[in-house]
Amino acid sequence: MTFTWTFTPLGEAALLAEAVTADHEAANRAALAAAAALEAGRPPGFIAATPAIASLLVCFDPLVAGHAAMTAIVRALLEDPPPLREQGRVVTIPVTYGGEAGPDLEEVAAILGITPAEVVAAHTSGPFRVMMIGFAPGFPYIGPLPPRLRVPRRATPRATVPPGSVALAAGLTGIYPARLPGGWHVIGRTALRLFDAAAEPPALLAPGDLVQFVADA
Template sequence: MSYRILDAGDAALTIEFGNIIDPALLAAVNALDAAIQRLQGAGELPGVIETMPTFRSLTVFFDPLATDRDTVLAALQPLIDAAEHGTPVDGRHWRLPVCYEGEAAPDLAEVAATLGICTDEVIALHSGSAYLVYMLGFLPGFPFMGDLPERLRLPRRAQPRVRVPAGSVAIATALTAIYPWESPGGWHLLGRCPIPLFDARRASPSLLAAGDQVRFTPVSSDECRAIEAGLANGEIDPMQWLESTPTPAENAA
């Protein structure tokens, strides 16, 4: 696996492992990120502030008053070389409810017509796959997940929406995602997930993380509203949709 080192101003550098969305590249990014976190936890890598992982690259931010690019890169080089052979992390497994009905699914019929299939088949295809969380971005807690079944792949909408409701479950190209917040957006909206993906009061504010796997379970509009009500009054914990968490030994295997 080849990589490039890119300068990002005078206080950051980016290690780019490739230019496609691929689990092998994500494995390299995650391995490098985890190695950096371990060294920081041991009090090493002085001057390194934080990292920002993506599908295919990792940006490392450092304090130019405490260190410099060459020193950081020299410290990172053996970690980069090892990360190229990183194995995919077995993250947590989630099964999240999605309502594919009515106002929750404004683009479902149009997507089905464009693809030449019925809406039930769209729902079956979308809810029948496990999706890898490649990265969080665009909005706090927004998960970019792949890989969408080939039969469902469409370009983004020609006309983006000014407002996409929070919780909207969407598809575009080879990816699917959930909008944690109301925002503009140009993806096709197939449904709505009532589970909040970001809560600043939690120790880990984002519910999902890169390396997690997500499956969707269709629920009715009534079931969706009942889940929302239970979450609002504290009777339901979002963590109940977590199916499994790997042990440290499993991830180290």
């Protein structure tokens, strides 16, 4: 481990560990491994773990586990992560790129200085890893993407983006599980359902999954 973690209370019942590194991929792998170990081991007082791009949030009952004790447990897991039992799962996501399904494909190509076909080729070159679920139920943050696909967020977010929209921003790709406001560039759409509260599990994707995008013929 060549980087450190900072720990800050988010109130008396949660602590946030943030990696001090630009290597988000390494930090994310450690956060996922630590979250999986916490979910499996359920130390006294543990309630929930939220791994994110380069951080880990742990919610706990402060009447059972003190902040210092929980921080010590989380720090040990992050600094010497247990082997991550990656599900090894590759999930194929069929995407209709461009046109009405992907209104920003041309703009993304222009920003990157490549053709729309080259954007699609790069996006389907994967697989890419699900780094976290957040923003909305079942919304996957997938990446990091290769540099040739890195675009910033849209200058003006859209009020609504249709469900299944496949989008790019901040070096990541994501899929909107529902009709939501969106600041990412939408390059395509999938017909797969990303979130269903009645299903078990409710989210199609989990952190650690590998996503292979495939262009619809």
